Amino acid sequence: MERTRIVIVGGGFAGVECARRLTRRLDSAEADITLVTPAGYSLYLPLLPQVAAGMLTPQSVAVSLRRVLRGTQVLPGGAIGIDTKAKNCVVRMTTGEIVDVPYDYLVLTPGSVTRTFDIPGLEDHARGMKTLAEAAYLRDHMITQLDLAAHSLDAEERAARLRFVVVGGGYAGTETAASLQRLTAAACRRYPRLDPSQVKWHLVDIAPKLMPELGDDLGFKALTMLRRRGIEVSLGVSVAEVTAESVTFTDGRKLPCHTLIWTAGVAASPLISTFEAEKVRGRLAVTPTLEVPGAPGVFAVGDAAAVPDLASGEGAICPPTAQHATRQGKAVADNVIAAMRDGSLRPYRHRDLGLVVDLGGTDAVSKPLGIELAGLPAQAVARGYHISALRTNVAKVRVLTNWTLHAIAGDDFVRIGFFAQRPANLRAFEYTDAYQTPEEVRERTNRSSVVGGPFGFR
Incomplete structure (x- = not known):
């Protein structure tokens, strides 16, 4: 048969x-x-x-x-x-x-x-967060910007390399901005020539609210957590143009910047x-x-x-x-x-059983079965959910081990060398x-x- x-x-x-x-x-x-x-x-x-932030290994x-x-x-x-x-x-x-x-x-x-729009320079100069290779590449790119800024004698170049823009106020964009902001904050302690106050993070989204699926209360709490950590959140704003060294927003602002991370939907x-x-x-x-x-x-x-x-x-x-x-x-x-x-x-x-958003450390918001949580309880729910959702016991042990090691020993901020001589554009991995x-x-x-x-x- x-x-x-x-x-x-x-x-x-x-x-x-x-x-x-x-x-x-x-x-x-x-x-x-x-x-x-x-x-x-x-x-x-x-x-x-969390892979891009170095909390977890790609494997x-x-x-x-x-x-x-x-x-x-x-x-x-x-x-x-x-x-x-x-x-x-x-x-x-x-x-x-x-x-x-x-x-x-x-x-x-x-x-x-990754969903894109007809924005001048977007596909040539933006970075995505959709594949494992993109996350590993983005980590390399971030550490490279810190290395170059630490050795630059030009104040304008240093400011541009230390400014990071994330477009997209959904779960992917918010977690990406939160995780990578923690990466740069921790890394600055290893760079004596860098002033942590010079590192600027921007999260922008055309929507009027951050993660509207969470509801007004939890969305506001997440917004407060991000702003408390120094992330500037601009809502009702998008990107008008991108170049290799700047980003122009639809509200007219033009910022010197070498890093635009695009997570504005799929x-x-x-x-x-x-x-x-x-x-x-x-x-x-x-x-x-x-x-x-x-x-x-x-x-x-x-x-x-x-x-x-x-x-x-x-x-x-x-x-x-x-x-x-x-x-x-x-x-x-x-x-x-x-x-x-x-x-x-x-x-x-x-x-739907609910939503979890891990913003790193004790910052998190969760809504399991309609119950609104913020802070450490929300973080416990978020990480518990991720562990239960992983398909194999080997994966569960690896993630738990990575979280534990990162919490105890921190990050070494090592670059692998992806696209060392030629930067990758948004479509290089998709x-x-x-x-x-x-x-x-x-x-x-x-x-x-x-x-x-x-x-x-x-």
């Missing part, structure tokens, strides 16, 4: 949870399960700012797929096109080779990419635009049972899918959070199995220009007959 071919695109929260559940609940003789992802690890994204938030997916074939590449009629997934391998991967069932969990993976299907706010429309209408055998979950939020009322869609992605991954696996066995598919339903158009995908399918094989390569 020929095994069913299940292809999962994306190695994030949803994709990995889907693969884990499928391998546990399906017999090896029933299906060939392939996970398409360019990296050999699953990234625990919420702790990425502690990167869970090896070989460790957690022993019954799944991991294909090192990225999907760049989908032909839903021919049931073919076009994959660009990490070597650059393009191959066809046929499927019987396709689960799309390609995630998201957009669905460009893969979604490679095939014709209904979109909702840029995300792929799916039914409550996580199926893509008009595409037999295709399911979609995670950041790139507009999953109806049945727990929040009619018309709502699930926010792109790790909490929803993890549970959607399990739900879609169950529905794929039900579809294989001619069973009934179940609609996805999950009520591949957003390699995707095929729907016409190119159809033309490729028409030119060749897709065949099977261990991965279904052609």
